[in-house]
Amino acid sequence: MATHAMEKVYSGNGTVRLHRAGDVTDPDAFRERRRTRRKRLTEYLADGRAETRYFPVLSVLAPVMTQSEGEITYPGDPMCLYTALSLAVHRAVADAGPLADAEHYTDLAPEWTRFPSKKYRLSAGDDGYRAYGTAPNTDRTVFDPRVWDDTARDLWVRLLREVRPRVVLISAVSPAHRYALQIAELAKREVPEAFVILGGRHVDETTTATPDGQALLLKPSSPLAVMQEGKVPRVVDAVISGEAYHAVDLLMRALALATDLDRTWVDRDQVLPCLQGLLAEEGPGAGSSLVVLAAGDALDAVPLRGGALDLATLPSPYQAFAIRSRFPIFTHPETGDVLRTAHFMVSNACPYRCNFCSESAQLSNGLKRFKDDAIGTAVQRVCEYLGYGAESLFFDDSVFWSGRYRDIGDFCEELSRIRSTPPTELDARYRRFLTHEDDIERLHGLQWGAQLTVDTLVALHSAEESHAILRKMKEAGCSYVYIGIESMSTQVMTHIHKNLRRDERKPWREKVREAAALVKAHGLQLGTSVLFGLDGENRSSIDETIHEVGRLIDDKLIDLASPNILTYHPATPVTRAHGMQDRLDYHSPRIDNRKPYIYFEEAFPDVVSVLLTEDDIWHIHHETQHRWGGARNDAAPVPVEAGTE
Template sequence: MTTHAIDAAGRKVDVVMHRPGDDAVDPVAFQELRQQRREKLEGDLGSGLLRTRYFPVLSVLAPVMTQSEGEITYPGDPMALYAALSVAVHRAVDDAGPLENARHYNDLAPEWKRFPSKEYRAAASSTGFRPYGTEPNTDQMVFDPRVWDESARMKWITLLREVRPRVVLISSVSPAHRYALEIAAMVKAELPHAYVVLGGRHVDETMTATPDGGRIVVKPSGTVAVIQEGKAPPVIDALVSGEAYYAVDALMRALAMAMDLERRWVRPERVLPCLQGILAEEGVGAGKSLVVLASDETRESFCGIALNGPQLDLALLPAPYEAFAIRSHFPIFTDPVTGDILRTAHFMVSNACPYRCNFCSESVQIGHGLRRFRDDAIGRAIERVCEYVSYDAKSLFFDDSVFWSGRYRDISDFCEELSKIRAAEPGDLHPRLRRFLTDDGDISRLRNLQWGAQLTVDTLAALHSQEESEKILRQMRDAGCSYIYIGIESMSTQVMNGIHKNLRRDESRPWREKVRHAARMVKSQGITLGTSVLFGLDGETRSSIDETIHEVGRLIDDELVDLASPNILTYHPATPITRQHGMHDQLDYHSPRIDNRKPYIYFEEAFPGVVSVILSEDDIWHIHNETQRRWGGARNDTSPESVLQVEGRIEGAAGEIIQETYAGI
């Protein structure tokens, strides 16, 4: 056990780092503790002193926005939260039942006892709110407010008082971090002994371990840094970053063992020994992650454990939707007869983008590298399609930054196999697919399945020949693909010369011509094309802004682009451009009250103080007004009037503002 300094832009913060197993409790003593608890637990359950061994849990996606009118809010399912919980929930449900049969959750256990039924999934509305009830399934234990306003606060307080959760797990991106801290503070005000765990993209980007696991580095905007500097309240008991699937499971089991058996509140001082005991007994699960725990009741001192397990194969993890209902509805997918917007599942076969753009938080250079479906990748992806169809998905969007990482062979093999099973008779399907496709409704949804994916201009127009790209697009269309999304970023050569997506530069064929060529190939196959445009990159001027708006407008006029989403460069804590622009120690993602106003609210994640220093507020107004005027109905509109039209077509929608639904997040 050694104290190491965290480098937070020159400010020193002390954290005690541990290595898994180095200072764990003695294995014999740990086994004795486990046996003693088990005997007492069995006795209390048998005598009726303890009604149940399960304790209530709530999981939360912290929302990005504070009001719905005219703003952009998260439109889809909270997939980062669902994925992070996938292993822990799967194992807990598997262990529900007789205590003697439990393998992982063989002590007290979270109230994850049963998955949603087929009927529940089919009836799930698009709203993020869901009743907890008396016998909740795993989906009912999620709080997903979408917008953080007074109504959401009251719902959260009511839920805390009703459920009295022993553990609250919060997932947050950077623009939502201030609201995650408020959500945690409300937990502590209502339930001082509840144990709060924070994870998600903001923690991933701001808290990492060195390769040897002996030290951690926290960005200035990281939760640990702002708490220890007194900028944020000490309301977090634990943080988990990285490839946290197995780490969350180990932590949840440690929390269960660290609970007092009578009152069932976590005793914080017991968490580290229990976690170390579990890790020493079982070893570290797959993936590279970091668990940081508050060391005392003040929650201002921390200790950490870096978990460096074997390389992850995403195909071997439980499906994120196994425990949760599909609630997304993307307006790009509609029923050809009724016009109803279809229930849309998110799907990923990789975790990062193979490109290294300096502004993108999804880049392979951030995090632990590119992870994919590896073992029998195509077969397992087809299984996952069938599984999601059985969960009432009528459409899919592949959220991979680049579909199958841009590998044409994988795309071709996947589309060929998907086309084959869509056309097959039910009796001819492999048993491992038939176990999901159990009735006529499942078969019908598979045959009529619509889906979309993301590609890049370079993938289509530079890295492959026109013949190869047209063949791939035909295969995608024939397999049910009806929508493709590409990131244009800019139509200005002076801007795109600094972007990694523009790999093969040719002065005789500027970027805007490659964009036009890629768009023409997509549209020639009858596929809807959505695009995103990013303003505020290096080299941006008012002239380049106008050039981009005009050239995208020409694509729309020529019916080569169906939807265009304007975005403003927002600084993420770990992206290289944040440091290059001198913003690495200037980001405020913690202050509880931020002046979030027009025109920032018209763009995803844009707040004053965290957007491109290259753009003035007048530039942002100009971008908003001119894209609205020039792109017309093709602009991904977030005005209140447009939103109400979309919401009216979604059964059960309750105040959900759709943004980037066209672009697939």
């Protein structure tokens, strides 16, 4: 079943074949293949030649290069991985059981057969580790090491030898990319026939197709580029970029159909025909994504362009996985115990256009939100997470409800309403998740936090409007607000898109103080992020920022201040502006990971701002430690051991 392809040669070594989604020369042959396989598998199961129709699969979140003990924003649950897997896992679990009843995984299927029980969810630890065991639930199929060290390597190797996965799915941001490649390399060493898929934000930023789908665009740090150019071993069989929900499901089903029924390993020659056959029958699903299959020197790229994506139509990320994260910012009022914290998003990108940020909607196929009945769906999901054992929530949206006060207000009013409603009178859509008395107690004691911006609080709305919305947030259980200060220097903030509606009579630092005062007036804790190394930065602006943030801490307007160093991401405008687009190395197995870089998340030499010297970074570390004191979010990180890079 050959597909028509247009050959394109990219800037690396090798040939790229661009395929039109669903372009199959003989669709009847594909349908016959499916019928024949299903009949054969039914016979195998009936006479005992096959013990099961499920094949083992492992999913991995590649950790970033350092681990900060006590970091409030990390470690957290691997939501990028959970979200990407949500649809595929949901459909696989729905098809578990009699083969005759399966609708999506219609013969062999990944070993995603049952969701975690409530007892399992409530007993899950917060260290990321879990045992695969026999007949695993969906949560047990995830490897989440949190830090890549000798212990994690040994555990990964042991897991590979125990499970012998047919498919390994890995998600990685750019600072974790080199570790993702090492994870893949170990998978290939221990299980040579395993089919390895790589996705996540690094792939999203480095591997795309042109809008017309006629060319594949690979940045120099793309995993495909560095493999084709021989800079790293060819340890990845496919990458998925973009809005990958339906793409992951389609590729997993194609791999199931391409798996030899006798050997139960993926036949790589059949993956593309099976993928195209499914696309011809069903279409690509909602969203815009890209699947690229890597086979030797050739890359087979299939751009998938479906309709507009409504995030509310997707299964919730925690349906298949336990909530393990615990944020020290949320504690039990009586015992002081840190609460089990679920991550929550109602949008997938940031409406701002800051040139240093990879979360901008400009880099994410546009801003996608909950659409139809957004408020009711969001509150229903809150109840779902409470039923899974969540005691607190953190809204990971870059800006809570995209900064729209009407939506924030409506959400808080509905959440407040159900918190005050007797359990027996709750709407059925909420009550079905709150099945035990403990669930109701978690609803009444719920704490949550969200991210806002200075402009959302003081530039885009009046003080009266902001007071009203913060009051509603507090009444609905909000106890924590997080804002990005970035810098307190006017010469830096003139370059940043966050500083909207500039007024020479009110410099940025005064707007920050006003926003902080608004939040604290309602008794909410305030966390802040500061970013050094932006355009306009010098030693004077660094000292100005450290001093002004220190004044806010002295005045008890900030509870937490997190110092960060600008690091370059492959697709951000600042990377191009600073001439770093061809110089980023996210793949070499060894890096010079040393102090002072290890004191800052994601920072290591050669990817930090060219405007900062190493002496500047030492200065930032020492001065923020001294000036900000206990408000600095900085427990000492555990450095990577020598020789383990």
